[in-house]
Amino acid sequence: MKLIIDTDPGVDDTLAIALAVAIPEVELLGLTAIFGNTFVKQSSRNARYLLDFLGYDCPVAEGAALPYGASDYTPSANVHGDEGLGALTTVPEIGKNIDETAAAFLVRMPAKNAGELVVCAIGPLTNIADALALDPAFATNVKSLVIMGGAYAVPGNITPHAEANIYHDAAxxxxxxxxxxxxxxxxxxxxxxxxxxxxxxxxxxxxSPKVGGFVRDISNFYLGFYRSVGVFDGCPMHDSTALLACLFPERFTFEKSGIKVALSGDDIGDTVADASRPEVDVAVGIDAKWAVEYAMAQVATLD
Known part of the structure; x- marks a missing residue:
């Protein structure tokens, strides 16, 4: 499967990127960087650092720095750390971004691989919206867009209503x-x-002492955040779960629904069922035991 990951690395993004590199069925064609867990320049730097660390060569294209209509943005340092990778205080600059915006890369690659390329968006959706604005054919050239985001029939995680990726650019x-x-x-x-x-x-x-050890080390910070909000059993594989949905939809339970995003008020960022919207597949369940075991087995192949 040909894949682009739109990402804001990010502790849980790190595991998702590692899984994409590890899974034999995935041909990772590139990473596009977005603001979110970090400022966008940190996101692209972290993406290049992680690819080098994993020994994988693919382009990184930097995208949007701000949500639609915003003049500033504050990352979630309390969740992912000041540099996005847990307690790490310095992340080296390795390599360079390609001389192409994330939106342009997202438009070009599906056009080149029409009907074959899946985009897995695991940050705010600004780069995806920018790609649609740049070329509406992006919508039909992609095989599918798999989004880590939203809270359909459950509470949000950044407000009582909204999931963080959607909240950070609801428009x-x-x-x-x-x-x-x-x-x-x-x-x-x-x-x-x-x-x-x-x-x-x-x-x-x-x-996996190298890769698994790194994931463990940066995840200590992430586990601490979840304990601080009352989740004591562990931390969820948010982004990795979306990656697994690209490859193994049979392991999920889906409902079909149109989705509208609340754009104002206390429920801004809420993903609401709307019959007037085009139907999407909404994941409402997963074989969670399999997902965790599969992710761990794949990480074990990386060292």
Missing amino acids: AADVVFATKMPIVMVGLDATMQTLLTPEDFEAMAVT
Whole structure:
């Protein structure tokens, strides 16, 4: 499967990128960077650093720095750390971004691989909305857009109503859900079922000292955040769950629904069922035991 990951690395993004490199069926054609867990320049730097660390060569294209209509943005340092990778205080600049915007790259690659390329968007959806604005044919050239975002029948994680990726650019997300592109929404309904425990991270480090050890080390910060908000059993594989939906939809339970994003008020960022919108596949369940075991097994192949 040909794949582009639109990402804001990010502790859970790191595991998703590692899985994409590890899974034999995936041909990772590039990473597009977006603001979110970090400022966008940190996102693209982290993406290049992780690709080098994983020994994988593909382009990184830097995208939007701000949400639609915003003049500034503050990342989620309390969740992912000041540099996005847990307690790490310095991340080296390795390599360079390609001389092409994320939106232009997202338009060009599906056009070159029409009907074959899946885009997995695991940050705010601004780059995706920008690609649609640049060339509406993007919507029909992609095989599918798999989104980590939204809270369909469960509470949000950044407000009582909203999931963080959608909340951080609700206007862009609403543009994306209004299109007729094939969309799979993998939100908190599914991702909160896939908890990785501290013991799981320790087991990763044993089977994969380099990559699994790194994931364990940066995840200690992330586990601490979840404990601070009352989740004591572990931390969810948000982004990795979306990646798994690209490859193994049979492991998920889906409902079809149109989605509208609330754009104002206390419920801004809420993903609401709307029969007037084009239907998307909304993940409402997952074989969580399989997902965790599969992710750990794949990480073990990387060292």
